[in-house]
Amino acid sequence: MGVLKHYIESIKMKKKLSFFIFISIVTILFIGYFFLEKKVYTQSAAIFLFVLAVVQVFLLQYFLKNQLKNNIVKTNLKLRINELKQDIKNSDKISDHKSIHMANMSYEIRTPLSTVIGMLNMLKQTELNTDQKAQVEIADYSSQHLLQLVNMVTDNADVAAGDLKLNLLAIDLKSDLSQLFKVFEYQAWEKGLEFEYKFLSKEKDNFLVLGDSRRIQQVLINLISNAIKFTNTGKISIIVDETIGIDDEQIITFYIKDTGIGIKPREIKRIFNDSKDDYNTSMMKDYRGGGVGLSISYKLVKLMGSELNLESKENEGSTFYFSLQLKKTLNIQSKEEGVAPIMFNKFNVLVAEDNRMNQKVIKFLLERQGADCTFAKNGLEAVELYKILDFDMIFMDIYMPDMDGYEATRIIKETQKYKADKTPIIAVSASAFEEDINNVKLAGIDDFLAKPIEVIKLKELIAKYSKRKDTPPPIF
Numbered sequence: 001m002g003v004l005k006h007y008i009e010s011i012k013m014k015k016k017l018s019f020f021i022f023i024s025i026v027t028i029l030f031i032g033y034f035f036l037e038k039k040v041y042t043q044s045a046a047i048f049l050f051v052l053a054v055v056q057v058f059l060l061q062y063f064l065k066n067q068l069k070n071n072i073v074k075t076n077l078k079l080r081i082n083e084l085k086q087d088i089k090n091s092d093k094i095s096d097h098k099s100i101h102m103a104n105m106s107y108e109i110r111t112p113l114s115t116v117i118g119m120l121n122m123l124k125q126t127e128l129n130t131d132q133k134a135q136v137e138i139a140d141y142s143s144q145h146l147l148q149l150v151n152m153v154t155d156n157a158d159v160a161a162g163d164l165k166l167n168l169l170a171i172d173l174k175s176d177l178s179q180l181f182k183v184f185e186y187q188a189w190e191k192g193l194e195f196e197y198k199f200l201s202k203e204k205d206n207f208l209v210l211g212d213s214r215r216i217q218q219v220l221i222n223l224i225s226n227a228i229k230f231t232n233t234g235k236i237s238i239i240v241d242e243t244i245g246i247d248d249e250q251i252i253t254f255y256i257k258d259t260g261i262g263i264k265p266r267e268i269k270r271i272f273n274d275s276k277d278d279y280n281t282s283m284m285k286d287y288r289g290g291g292v293g294l295s296i297s298y299k300l301v302k303l304m305g306s307e308l309n310l311e312s313k314e315n316e317g318s319t320f321y322f323s324l325q326l327k328k329t330l331n332i333q334s335k336e337e338g339v340a341p342i343m344f345n346k347f348n349v350l351v352a353e354d355n356r357m358n359q360k361v362i363k364f365l366l367e368r369q370g371a372d373c374t375f376a377k378n379g380l381e382a383v384e385l386y387k388i389l390d391f392d393m394i395f396m397d398i399y400m401p402d403m404d405g406y407e408a409t410r411i412i413k414e415t416q417k418y419k420a421d422k423t424p425i426i427a428v429s430a431s432a433f434e435e436d437i438n439n440v441k442l443a444g445i446d447d448f449l450a451k452p453i454e455v456i457k458l459k460e461l462i463a464k465y466s467k468r469k470d471t472p473p474p475i476f
Helices: 002-036 042-124 130-160 173-190 213-229 281-285 294-303 356-367 379-388 405-413 416-421 434-442 455-465
Strands: 169-171 194-201 208-211 235-246 249-258 309-313 317-329 347-352 371-376 393-397 425-429 447-450
Touching (some): 371 379, 405 425
Parallel strands (some): 347 371
Antiparallel strands (some): 309 317
């Protein structure tokens, strides 16, 4: 505004100066005319011209002074614009570095976490006494909670970037969310809090709904994590109300209640505006980190066609709630995951994996499905083994030393053997960002399997890409 004001004043000054110069010229012409006609004395004409010259000098000086001032303002403005452009470039670089750092951190955490979860699954298959089973179960839920936190950070980053689409599938909310709530039950128990969850529904209703289970869980993870974080004593209650149905639509309302520190009334209005302002500074002093994901949750709920609401009283607790209107669909229930292998006969699998612990985990998981595994510690070994041995499927880690999975896939696909057999190639990686999945597709890899490996997803991929004719229907 200051720059615009100076610009307008400069234009007005130029107009005034032009008008004065015009008046001065006209005046000089009239004096000259009257002097030639001898209607004015020489002395009077000289005095008048002298006064006019002095006024012009002062006005010219004033104009030049203002012009110099405006030039200085313009110069400073250009310098400031250049500085702002440089600041924007630096901000973009910092943002890019943060994204790269987040991707690297996600990968570094997922890799050992994949081993931990895999080893716990192996341990659960052994003979354990009652106390050992309880200890393994706690460790398993804790590792699942850590995985959810990693997913929450990466998913929240995707939402903040505005790169988000809903993936609507038939879901059984009670089945999906019970496992999620069980993880938080242990977390609340460790903090000495009561934790309960209820599913309210009509007994006669027996159907699935079309929704994005991952995004629903993402919102709940954000909200429940905050509820536990900001509650020192008392209780966390989760209610999923499925009692209201309208024709082929089902209205499902989620309530997350806590007896925590609550939120001041003046904070409630701005609580969803910026994730950095989820809770005020005074709250953060008493806790390891502030509330996370409230603005993200607000955006996700809005994307799903609803609104996230909050009722809170300071030092008494908070209640977050939202309702989703989802379409009913056929009740095609999934059977409980069995231990029977998918294949009756052995099928040969090439696994390119550089981490020895992860090799043990994926070997255990594949052998339970009837696979005979051959391992390569890098892409170069994978290419050589593929050339000399026959495989029904390839599990290719993307990031490996010497030669990564992308390059190994490219070389394999150029061989005559691949052109004849079209051996399915599954990318495996702890880096499960959208960019990684897109890069896998661009590389011509058939599918993607994220670490930690989900047994159900692994079974689906084996059933989908196996070329065995003696393969029975998959057991899920």
